[in-house]
Amino acid sequence: MFHRECGYYKTSYQGDQAILPFPIAKQAIFGLLLLFLIVIPFFANEYYLSQLSLVAIAVVGALGLNILLGYTGQISIGHAAFMSVGAYTAANLVTRIEIGGEQLPFFLALPAGGIMAALIGLVVGIPSLRVKGLYLAIATLAAQFIIEWIINHTPAISGGAAAAIEVDRPALFGWVMNEQWELYLFVMFFAILAIMAATNLVRSRVGRALVAIRDQDIAAEIIGINVFKYKLYAFAISSFFAGVTGVLYMYYFSIATYEQFQIVVSIDFLAMCIIGGLGSIVGTIFGAFFIIMLPVVIRIVMESFGPYFMDPSYLPQVIGQLRLIFFGGLIMVFLIVEPEGLNRLWQNIRNYFRVWPFSY
Amino acid sequence: MTFLKTLGMAAAVTAGLAAANAANAKDIRIGMMCDRTGPTAVTGTVLCPGYHDYIALVNSRGGVMGNKIVANEIDIEYKVPPAVEAYQRFKQDGAVLISPYGTPMVAALLKTMEEDKVPGTSAGFGTAAAANGEKYPYMFPIAASYWSQTAAAVKFVKDKFGGDMKGKKVAYVFYDNPAGREGIPVMTHLAEKEGFEWREFAVPAPGLEMGAQVLDITRRFRADFIIAHVFGRAPAVMLKEFKRAGYPMDQIIGLVWAVSEGDIAAAGGWDVAEGYNTIQFAGVGSDYPVLDEIKAMYKADGKEPPKEMEFTVYYNRGVFQAAMHVKAIENAVKAKGSADITGTDVRDGMRAIKDFSLDGLLPPLQLSAKDHEGGGFVRVFQVQKGEYVPVTDWYRAYRDDVLQLLEEEHKG
Structure with a gap:
């Protein structure tokens, strides 16, 4: 088509290792950045901005989980609990520490939330050295409930009987971000940062070590990878991402409440990774988009076509139920038709157009 | 772009439906x-x-x-x-x-x-x-609010005891989440004021297993009255368990999410719940x-x-x-x-809503710029022979104490 891969020679080691080897990739990334950072905030209305903000926040959390699940092969059902750790750490810091009459700025609170979650993640990761698979799943499930319980029952952390801490909107040197497009840029900035961090992480020594552990941990140990260390790294990194996600949710909703980080949310994030494609950064982004937007799209489609099939007054009663059925059904169809996730679908499309129209 | 398209279509359909109905009015x-x-x-x-x-x-x-x-x-x-x-x-x-x-x-x-x-x-x-x-x-x-409801429940209990709660034991059963725990500050405050003894009994989510709490309340703590603040499927389980323990139903009062017909049906029917006191914020x-x-x-x-x-x-x-x-x-x-x-x-x-009662379905609400709760009125209905029978009029209790707690909450 517009792009041919022949004629580009890799003449240096740097060139060989580049994330974006071809000009078209650079152009595409540039175009996407332009679209998401300039075009959309200017032209999209608040509804789309709020939806994209939720997707962007979910991308950060799903990337974290995919590093653990897809790259290291360790399962965690306690991902949402680490988000609540991040959210409550940041909420406590910003409401208790004041600098010049202002709440602690987000650029300090956000990493603090991440680091706290990473520390807790290290502790929770310890069982991963002994147990694998389903057993590890149960161990992390325990973490989910323990963390939830502790937050719920410790007023010093949860801020009182309501277990919710209200915070101000994020502010950057006096610029308070309370418009929808400002919040969108705020979360998008961190989502892009997270994508860059994850992309670079998986091609570093740490990332290769994680993949080695996933593929065969005994072999990894034999070739000199400290399995103990890298498994804990994986848990810490993954929890750090989760903690940051929690802080982003906290700022987006202006409140930290543990009720939005319950077990269902952990499952949602697992679904994002599995549907998007395990061990793929692009896939994770697709997965987050899919899981957040699918219910919305299903509902809108049903609202548009439902009145042709039934009395509109029954519609609200039916839509809620049908949406759940379609959502579950579509996930199953996806897993059967394309078990390697949306990422594989994307690869197939790409490969097709790579050689199009001369595919022989 | 299909998403945008479908949304556009949805908007068109809704707009079409609306346009058909509204000729000139908005x-x-x-x-x-x-x-x-x-x-x-x-x-x-x-x-x-x-x-x-x-x-x-x-x-x-x-x-x-x-x-x-x-x-x-x-x-x-x-x-x-x-x-x-x-x-x-x-x-x-x-x-x-x-x-x-x-x-x-x-x-x-x-x-x-x-x-x-x-x-x-x-x-x-x-x-x-x-x-x-x-x-x-x-x-x-x-x-x-849950605070007003709890205060009203305490008042109901006090009236049941003939106006004196000294030395009586009240159990506060609650679903273990923030909403469930909301009544605790009010209970603490009123227990001090009225001189009754109370204990909290948490029901962990999802609230389907309450045997231990019920035995604790009926056999060890021996509560004289029970204030129950549970939701979801928990109320049905609670009613069933208390019935099994032989606890008199007319010594239990449930806050607003523990009191529906569905809960009573799931607990085993109206006979099981006979005598159960229910707090309501709208008429039943x-x-x-x-x-x-x-x-x-x-x-x-x-x-x-x-x-x-x-x-x-x-x-x-x-x-x-x-x-x-x-x-x-x-x-x-x-x-x-x-x-x-x-x-x-x-x-x-x-x-601006004042004294709007819809012939008794609503409490006599008095909203104002400061009071968005409308006064905190509730009414107690008792389960009697297969239906809810009002046993009080719309009332509120310990209003000053609740407002004082509210003030403290905002300061703290």
């Missing part, structure tokens, strides 16, 4: 979040039809001063992200009043709604603190003129009244919410003189 839009699926579906599947029926009744009489009310509903599954999505969609549609559903959802939208100047109601949940209209100018709990039973009017509306259309009307506890609460919304809009339209009302107008309309 449609006034309300956004209604609902949960017909998810953990609290038992409530939503009955409450939301009640809501829509009342709106339909108002529209069948020509709407609010000739302007039709359009109440769009979105099912949010008791999850926060869908609630945010629903809110933004309602706002885009130009809703002048949006009612979120569920404590975490109210919490997540509180700030945004204030910034967007869109009023909302959170009848029966949300934090008690939201009753302060000065701190949260756009959120209206309208019904008695079918003897209200407005319910007859809704039935008449269905008959006029040649339809049977919906079966949800049999579940009067939640159905009536739906009617209650809708009536409050319509009344606020009516006040706003009257004050403005036209249907071009904004969220702030509706907020002021809500604050």
Whole structure:
């Protein structure tokens, strides 16, 4: 088509290792950045901005989980609990520490939330050295409930009987971000940062070590990878991402409440990774988009076509139920038709157009 | 881009439907979040039809001063992200009043709604603190908060003991989450004031296993009275367990989410719950003129009244919410003189609601700029021979103590 891969020679080691080897990739990334950072905030209305903000926040959390699940092969059902750790750490810091009459700025609170979650993640990761698979799943499930319980029952952390801490909107040197497009840029900035961090992480020594552990941990140990260390790294990194996600949710909703980080949310994030494609950064982004937007799209489609099939007054009663059925059904169809996730679908499309129209 | 296209089509269809109905008058839009699926579906599947029926009744009489009310509903599954999505969609549609559903959802939208100047109601949940209209100018709990309910329950217990609670033992059974724990500060405060002994008994989620707590209450603590604040499937389990332990049902009083017909049916029927005291923020039973009017509306259309009307506890609460919304809009339209009302107008309309009782279905609410709770009125209905019988009038208790706690909460 517009792009041919022949004629580009890799003449240096740097060139060989580049994330974006071809000009078209650079152009595409540039175009996407332009679209998401300039075009959309200017032209999209608040509804789309709020939806994209939720997707962007979910991308950060799903990337974290995919590093653990897809790259290291360790399962965690306690991902949402680490988000609540991040959210409550940041909420406590910003409401208790004041600098010049202002709440602690987000650029300090956000990493603090991440680091706290990473520390807790290290502790929770310890069982991963002994147990694998389903057993590890149960161990992390325990973490989910323990963390939830502790937050719920410790007023010093949860801020009182309501277990919710209200915070101000994020502010950057006096610029308070309370418009929808400002919040969108705020979360998008961190989502892009997270994508860059994850992309670079998986091609570093740490990332290769994680993949080695996933593929065969005994072999990894034999070739000199400290399995103990890298498994804990994986848990810490993954929890750090989760903690940051929690802080982003906290700022987006202006409140930290543990009720939005319950077990269902952990499952949602697992679904994002599995549907998007395990061990793929692009896939994770697709997965987050899919899981957040699918219910919305299903509902809108049903609202548009439902009145042709039934009395509109029954519609609200039916839509809620049908949406759940379609959502579950579509996930199953996806897993059967394309078990390697949306990422594989994307690869197939790409490969097709790579050689199009001369595919022989 | 299919997403944009479908959305466009959805908008076109809704707009088309609306245009057909509104020749010259303006449609006034309300956004209604609902949960017909998810953990609290038992409530939503009955409450939301009640809501829509009342709106339909108002529209069948020509709407609010000739302007039709359009109440769009979105099912949010008791999850926060869908609630945010629903809110933004309602706002885009130009809703002048949006009612979120569920404590975490109210919490997540509180700030945004204030910034967007869109009023909302959170009848029966949300934090008690939201009753302060000065701190949260756009959120209206309208019904008695958990604090007011707990205070009213204590008052009921006190009356049962003949006005003296000294040395009596009261058990506070609660669902172990923030909403469940809300009554604790009130209990602590009133126990000191009235000199009764009390203990808290937490029921961990999902509240389906209460054998240990019930034995603890009946055999070890030997409570003289029980105040129960549980929701979801827990109330049915609780009633069943207390019955099995042989505890007298007329010494239990349940707060507003533990008291529906569905809970009693699931516990094993009316016989099991005979004597159970229930706190209500909207009237129960079918003897209200407005319910007859809704039935008449269905008959006029040649339809049977919906079966949800049999579940009067939640159905009536739906009617209650809708009536409050319509009344606020009516006040706003009257004050403005036209249907071009904004969220702030509706907020002021809500604050202007006084002594609006819909022939006894609603408590004598007194809303004001400061008091968004409307006074914190409840009424106790006792289960007697297969129906709810009112045993008190609308009342409130320890109002000064509750307000004082509210003040402290805002300072702290």
